[in-house]
């Protein structure tokens with residue numbers, strides 16, 4: 572999948588701004604970014620549901636939007652909001668989708684049986700979809716999205732409404748699909764999910780601000796992360812605000828994570844805090860994706876993942 576100069580304007584707002592993107596076959600490409608940075612808009616353009624204001628898209632050898640119709644048979648799309656029929660049973664939802672996808676009756680019956688088994692839904696076939704838990708609904712939505720064996724699956728924050736255990740199971744299912752050759756593009760707010768992607772694109776205000784494997788992004792981090800442990804992390808954050816050696820800061824639980832580009836940051840930060848009579852321990856720490864996120868978006872993670 573390739574996109575170049577991809578842009579979407581809604582009136583005065585440029586939601587996606589000149590995005591260049593390349594996703595290779597069987598890759599698990601993660602889209603990471605704060606709320607409203609343009610992830611959903613990009614995904615909707617990539618699967619031909621939304622017309623770009625400018626730019627070119629090529630998916631599985633087809634040009635979007637010109638060839639969007641034949642491409643629909645080869646791609647699957649799953650949104651963060653449950654979009655199946657709550658007043659139909661699990662089985663009826665899949666049967667309906669199989670009809671929409673043009674599967675013949677025998678083929679549909681076989682495929683539905685297979686997917687109900689694979690996604691642990693076999694004993695829920697007759698249950699109304701609306702009465703299932705968040706995790707079960709997402710498994711059903713995934714079964715629906717892969718019913719026609721798409722080559723490319725686009726998932727827009729598929730795990731935002733499910734608990735950590737269900738998220739892990741859901742990701743196991745995604746890797747199973749990738750292993751079988753499906754290309755996956757998945758947007759997420761969660762760092763643990765981002766870490767599992769083979770490649771990541773970080774979006775901020777409609778622009779791609781980082782692109783690479785999690786290891787590459789961490790290696791390219793400008794500077795070294797430090798952890799400041801003190802009784803009042805917010806007070807420490809205020810004391811370091813605007814300091815020239817600080818690239819970015821984020822409060823993580825009871826500690827403050829500080830990114831700095833200078834070699835003697837450790838001593839300089841400890842001195843600044845001492846000058847303001849803030850008792851703190853400053854320690855170097857291993858870089859993680861959260862640091863990359865904070866460095867490229869200049870936003871703390873809590874705010875980025877606060878809603879949806």
Ligand SMILES: Nc1ncnc2c1ncn2[C@@H]1O[C@H](COP(=O)(O)OP(=O)(O)OP(=O)(O)O)[C@@H](O)[C@H]1O
Pocket residue numbers: 581584586604605606607608609610611612613879
């Ligand atoms: N149909 C629309 N009309 C007007 N503005 C829109 C429309 N769709 C999206 N936007 C705006 O475009 C921007 C990007 O929205 P988008 O939903 O793509 O972000 P996102 O990164 O998916 O956010 P979230 O993580 O909250 O789902 C936002 O400012 C949003 O309000």
